[in-house]
Amino acid sequence: MTRKLFGTDGVRGEANTWPMTVDMALKLGAAAGRYFRRDAGNGHRVVIGKDTRLSGYMLENALTAGLTSTGMNVLLLGPVPTPAIGYLTRSMRADLGIMISASHNPAKDNGIKFFGPDGFKLSDEAEREIEEMVAGEIRPAQPHNIGRAKRIDDGVGRYVEYAKTTFPARGRLQGMKVVIDCANGAAYKAAPEVLWELGCEVIPVGVAPNGHNINEKCGSTFTRTASEAVVWHSADFGISLDGDADRVMIIDEKGDVADGDQIMALFASRWAEEGRLRGGALVATVMSNLGLERFLDGKGLRLERTQVGDRYVVERMREGGYNLGGEQSGHIVMTDYATTGDGLMAGLQFLAAMAETGKKASELARQFETVPQMLKNVRYATGAEPLAAESVKRAIAEAEARLAGQGRLLIRKSGTEPLIRVMAECGDRDMLGEVVDGIVAAVEAAA
Numbered sequence: 001m002t003r004k005l006f007g008t009d010g011v012r013g014e015a016n017t018w019p020m021t022v023d024m025a026l027k028l029g030a031a032a033g034r035y036f037r038r039d040a041g042n043g044h045r046v047v048i049g050k051d052t053r054l055s056g057y058m059l060e061n062a063l064t065a066g067l068t069s070t071g072m073n074v075l076l077l078g079p080v081p082t083p084a085i086g087y088l089t090r091s092m093r094a095d096l097g098i099m100i101s102a103s104h105n106p107a108k109d110n111g112i113k114f115f116g117p118d119g120f121k122l123s124d125e126a127e128r129e130i131e132e133m134v135a136g137e138i139r140p141a142q143p144h145n146i147g148r149a150k151r152i153d154d155g156v157g158r159y160v161e162y163a164k165t166t167f168p169a170r171g172r173l174q175g176m177k178v179v180i181d182c183a184n185g186a187a188y189k190a191a192p193e194v195l196w197e198l199g200c201e202v203i204p205v206g207v208a209p210n211g212h213n214i215n216e217k218c219g220s221t222f223t224r225t226a227s228e229a230v231v232w233h234s235a236d237f238g239i240s241l242d243g244d245a246d247r248v249m250i251i252d253e254k255g256d257v258a259d260g261d262q263i264m265a266l267f268a269s270r271w272a273e274e275g276r277l278r279g280g281a282l283v284a285t286v287m288s289n290l291g292l293e294r295f296l297d298g299k300g301l302r303l304e305r306t307q308v309g310d311r312y313v314v315e316r317m318r319e320g321g322y323n324l325g326g327e328q329s330g331h332i333v334m335t336d337y338a339t340t341g342d343g344l345m346a347g348l349q350f351l352a353a354m355a356e357t358g359k360k361a362s363e364l365a366r367q368f369e370t371v372p373q374m375l376k377n378v379r380y381a382t383g384a385e386p387l388a389a390e391s392v393k394r395a396i397a398e399a400e401a402r403l404a405g406q407g408r409l410l411i412r413k414s415g416t417e418p419l420i421r422v423m424a425e426c427g428d429r430d431m432l433g434e435v436v437d438g439i440v441a442a443v444e445a446a447a
Contacts, residue, residue: 008415029066183219248343
């Protein structure tokens with residue numbers, strides 16, 4: 001069966017438009033409930049969290065109805081970061097965890113992410129089985145086995161306490177001034193609280209969600225807000241999260257931004273020196289800069305590449321026994337602490353490096369020189385297949401021939417939006433622009 005519902009990170013789309021409708025959420029809840037409730041007992045539970053989008057209310061209710069109809073007991077956590085769901089699914093002995101969020105997307109979008117009882121995102125096979133159940137007839141529970149639902153008030157508090165335990169340099173943050181941009185999203189309560197309780201002077205940004213302003217001119221996809229706040233307040237450092245707080249960008253004291261590649265380079269180098277980088281490797285995606293690969297090679301470390309998507313990074317990490325991985329976009333996965341990307345915990349690890357070395361953020365945030373990289377997105381109409389066009393194939397072949405031995409090219413469909421992503425790396429900036437623009441023009445003509 002061809003997967004239609006699930007993308008690279010759960011099910012995602014515009015609210016009240018297929019597949020993000022109440023009907024589909026109801027079916028997904030019932031299918032997931034039936035998939036994870038393998039016996040007739042009443043001890044099965046699921047935890048549900050969400051970010052701050054207005055559509056989260058309707059999807060939460062629809063999922064709850066579907067889940068309870070198949071006998072699952074639902075614990076509603078309210079707004080919590082996505083990594084908190086991974087942690088609380090295990091901590092609360094739940095059979096299933098669900099996060100309602102479209103991550104870095106605008107407020108009109110929403111999504112549904114599933115976590116298994118081990119706290120990790122579901123495999124392709126599990127998602128495929130759930131999708132097949134959605135398309136079929138879902139058997140409801142007997143009347144006496146219908147599930148219950150209740151709100152849990154201490155979900156954020158549990159996550160706050162756990163997040164603090166991952167910071168290795170306790171007591172060393174007194175006087176540290178930190179900007180935290182929560183993107184008006186899921187971490188607007190938890191992240192400032194963690195930093196304050198660890199001793200920081202906290203300047204919060206993006207902590208006034210209204211249902212419509214998540215990721216709006218703030219957060220990891222719009223770092224200017226955090227950068228300006230760092231400079232204005234003469235802060236030591238800034239953490240810029242996305243809407244569900246599984247991504248992070250680091251802002252140094254000058255207001256400059258360090259992406260996921262630079263953050264991973266720092267962590268990999270430090271962990272290797274400390275003897276705790278398992279397997280002598282970092283796992284990242286095909287999008288990570290060639291400069292990161294060269295940096296690691298110079299330190300006798302390896303870069304293991306995967307397809308785009310933090311779930312694929314985690315799968316490779318689990319297969320190979322690695323404990324550090326992530327994406328250039330800011331997913332930093334540290335399986336010693338979390339089952340998925342956690343922007344706040346990554347920020348804490350960066351803070352620890354500052355506290356332990358006495359160095360400024362700017363001294364730690366530039367680990368390697370990047371190879372010039374250009375990424376452009378081309379939106380296409382629903383149902384179109386621009387990459388199948390012969391004109392696009394020719395443009396790609398010509399670009400690959402030009403870049404041979406000098407750089408690399410990556411063309412892919414987004415797994416969360418109707419976009420074709422065109423990325424190239426090359427030391428010759430003029431050639432880089434010509435190559436990317438040529439493919440973009442061909443894709444636009446075919447879209």
